[in-house]
Structures are given as C-alpha cells and as structure tokens.
Amino acid sequence: MDLQSFLSSLADLPWFVTALDLVGIFFFAVSGALLAARKDFDFVGSLTLSVLAGLGGGFTRDILLDRGVPASLENPLYLAPPALVSLLVYVKALHPNRLNLTITVFDAAGLALFAVSGVMIAHGMGLHPVSVVVVASVAALGGGVLRDIVANEVPSIFDPRGIYVVPAVLGAALAEFAATHGGLNALSGTLIAALIFTVRMVAYRRGWRFVGADISQDAESLARLRRLARQAQVAAARRAVPIRGRGTRLRAGRRDRGPAAFGPREEFEDQVVVEDYNPDTQAITVVDPASHQSVTLHPATGVMDVTDIRTGRTRSFDEPEEG
Structure with a gap:
C-alpha cells in the first residue's frame, strides 16, 4: 500500500473520531475541574463542571445533528474522563499554581479536538459546508x-x-x-487540531484583541490593582491576632463597622476600601473607587479576580511571570 492509499484509508476510521471525542472530553473536563478548584467548589461541584465542560459540546452537537441518543449517553465510557479528572483534582493530584493558564491550555486542547471531530461527524452526514462549520464550532465552544x-x-x-x-x-x-x-484523515485532522490549539494559545499569551475591544484592564492597571491588594493584605495580616483554640480574628479599629471595615481601612482610605479579609487563607477583597472595580486576591495561587462593580462582570488573572 502506497502512502496516498494509506492516508485515504485513515479518512474512514470511526475509532479516530471516538478518540478525538474522548481526549477532547478529558481536556475540557480538566478545565472544568480546575475552575471548580479555583472557586472552592466541593467534589460534587467539581464533577458537575467537569461533566458540563466535557460533555456539553458533544451533547449539543449530537442533538443538532439528530443522531438519536447522544454518544455521551449511549456509551458509558464517555463519563469516565470527567469522573477521573474530578477525583484527581479533588485529591490535589492535579493542582497547578498558575490555574488560569492551565485552564486555558486544557480548554484550548478540547476546543481544537472537538472542532475537528465535529467536522468529521457533520461532514459524514452530508450537511452543507457552512452548516458543517457551524455545527463543529458549536461543538467546540458549547462545553466551555x-x-x-x-x-x-x-x-x-x-x-x-x-x-x-x-x-x-x-x-x-x-x-x-x-x-x-x-484530505481529512487522522493525520491531517491531528495537524489541524494542533494549529487551532497553537493559534488560541499564542493569542492568549500575547493578548491579541479585536479592534475596539475593551482595553481598560491593561497590564499597568492590573499591576496597580495587584499592588494595592497586596499592600492591603500585608496590613490586614498585621492586624490579625490569634485566638486560643479558635484560629485568628482581626484586631478591630475604632472606626470598624461591619465587613466594609475589615483590614487596614484607614491606611487605604484614599485608594482602596477593604471589604473582606480571611485571616486563615489571607485572601482579601478590596474595592477601588477610582476604577469602579472590586479585587479579590488569593495569595495561595496568585489568582486575582477583578469584578467591574457597574456590570458585575468578573475576570481572573494569574500572577505575572518573573522576568
């Protein structure tokens, strides 16, 4: 068999589509479980996000294509990756420090694999090329x-x-x-998936944006928010005092009145207001009136959650890399 015949034979291998689905489910499930870990969800919450992320795209794809019972329900094997991943994250076998970057890596891998498998399935059912692209895109994006x-x-x-x-x-x-x-076969499909993954990760790391996209959270403003949150966290830690047999509490100030007074309120009156502080984890939440943003800093992971007070929209940022 020559090379051309071999490559042609790879175009009709059902195991390849199944393999793409299973590996894609695994990657998406990891992104869901890690997000659950960052949100401090319990095992049930982790499993729920893993299942939604891993199976959501393929489930939607199969319904759109009217394939009968979705593959994830017809074959119990599809439920194994989310369950395994949730267990690994729950026991902290998967617990990376740079959570947002890691979530993005696994999400990008699942995105790439589901895009290719979606094309293979939809094209095999004889759909119009435009419809094939739409269905494959929905499959790739749905779980996330x-x-x-x-x-x-x-x-x-x-x-x-x-x-x-x-x-x-x-x-x-x-x-x-x-x-x-x-020309779509196991080899070309793998190469296309690798290309999708590469473009997504390069865009993420370089911060590519469309013209007119929101640029209010640039590197300088984020560095300022992180610096203020760290200063507030250090000052709040100085005010935390141990209580015998009951952990720690904050040393109250004369002007402390409820949650808004937690932390070094008087020290940051002109910059940020400390809304909440956990002496055990040292996680702190501050409000920056100048930018209308609320910032929660998690020292254990370096993750900073930034919420726009006006819209309620939250975005998460890893700690910047050294150098």
Whole structure:
C-alpha cells in the first residue's frame, strides 16, 4: 500500500473520531475541574463542571445533528474522563499554581479536538459546508460556555483577552475544506487540531484583541490593582491576632463597622476600601473607587479576580511571570 492509499484509508476510521471525542472530553473536563478548584467548589461541584465542560459540546452537537441518543449517553465510557479528572483534582493530584493558564491550555486542547471531530461527524452526514462549520464550532465552544455560565464566569467567547471563537471557526472551515477535497484523515485532522490549539494559545499569551475591544484592564492597571491588594493584605495580616483554640480574628479599629471595615481601612482610605479579609487563607477583597472595580486576591495561587462593580462582570488573572 502506497502512502496516498494509506492516508485515504485513515479518512474512514470511526475509532479516530471516538478518540478525538474522548481526549477532547478529558481536556475540557480538566478545565472544568480546575475552575471548580479555583472557586472552592466541593467534589460534587467539581464533577458537575467537569461533566458540563466535557460533555456539553458533544451533547449539543449530537442533538443538532439528530443522531438519536447522544454518544455521551449511549456509551458509558464517555463519563469516565470527567469522573477521573474530578477525583484527581479533588485529591490535589492535579493542582497547578498558575490555574488560569492551565485552564486555558486544557480548554484550548478540547476546543481544537472537538472542532475537528465535529467536522468529521457533520461532514459524514452530508450537511452543507457552512452548516458543517457551524455545527463543529458549536461543538467546540458549547462545553466551555456551559462551564463558565454555571461557575458565574464571563464565557470565554465574550472575553476580549485573546481570540477564542476565531481559531475554532477557522479551524473548522479548514477541516471542512480538507474533507470536501478528500484530505481529512487522522493525520491531517491531528495537524489541524494542533494549529487551532497553537493559534488560541499564542493569542492568549500575547493578548491579541479585536479592534475596539475593551482595553481598560491593561497590564499597568492590573499591576496597580495587584499592588494595592497586596499592600492591603500585608496590613490586614498585621492586624490579625490569634485566638486560643479558635484560629485568628482581626484586631478591630475604632472606626470598624461591619465587613466594609475589615483590614487596614484607614491606611487605604484614599485608594482602596477593604471589604473582606480571611485571616486563615489571607485572601482579601478590596474595592477601588477610582476604577469602579472590586479585587479579590488569593495569595495561595496568585489568582486575582477583578469584578467591574457597574456590570458585575468578573475576570481572573494569574500572577505575572518573573522576568
């Protein structure tokens, strides 16, 4: 068998589509479980986000294509990755420090694999090329959207940091073009998935944006918020005093009145107001009136959650890398 015949034979291997689905489910499930860990969800919450992220896209795809019982319900094997991943994260076998970056890596891998498998399935059912791209894109994006909505996060498709939808759509279009010309097989499908993953990660790391995208949270403003939150955290830690047999509490000031007075209120009156402080984890929440933003800093992971008070929209940022 020559090389051309071999590559052609790879185009009709059902195991490859199943393999793409299972590996894609695993990657999406990891992103869901890690997000649950960052949100301090319990095992049930972790499993829920893993299932939604891992199975949501394929479930939606199968319903749109009217394939009968979705593959994730027809074959119990599809439930194994979310369950395994949730257990690994719960016992902290998977507990990286740079949570947001790691979540993005696994999410990008799932995005790429589901885009390709979606094209293979939809094209095999004889859909119009445009419909194939739409179905594949929905399959690639659906799990992440469900995961973020349930976790009360801004869905990645609406986040101007990096480009998220474009790699999936263009990758699906490229895969459909290859399928139309008889060139979509295990090898080309893997290469297209790698291309989608690469574009998504480069866009994320370089912060690519569309013209007109929100740029209010640039590197300088984020560095300022992190610096103020750290200063407030250090000052609040100085005020925390141990209570025998009952952990720690904050040393109250004369002007302390409820949660808004937690932390070094008098020291940051002209910059940020400390809304909450946990002496045990040293996590702190401050409000910056100048930018209308609330900031929660988690010292254990370095993750900083920034919420726009006017819209309620929250975005999370890893601690900047050294150098």
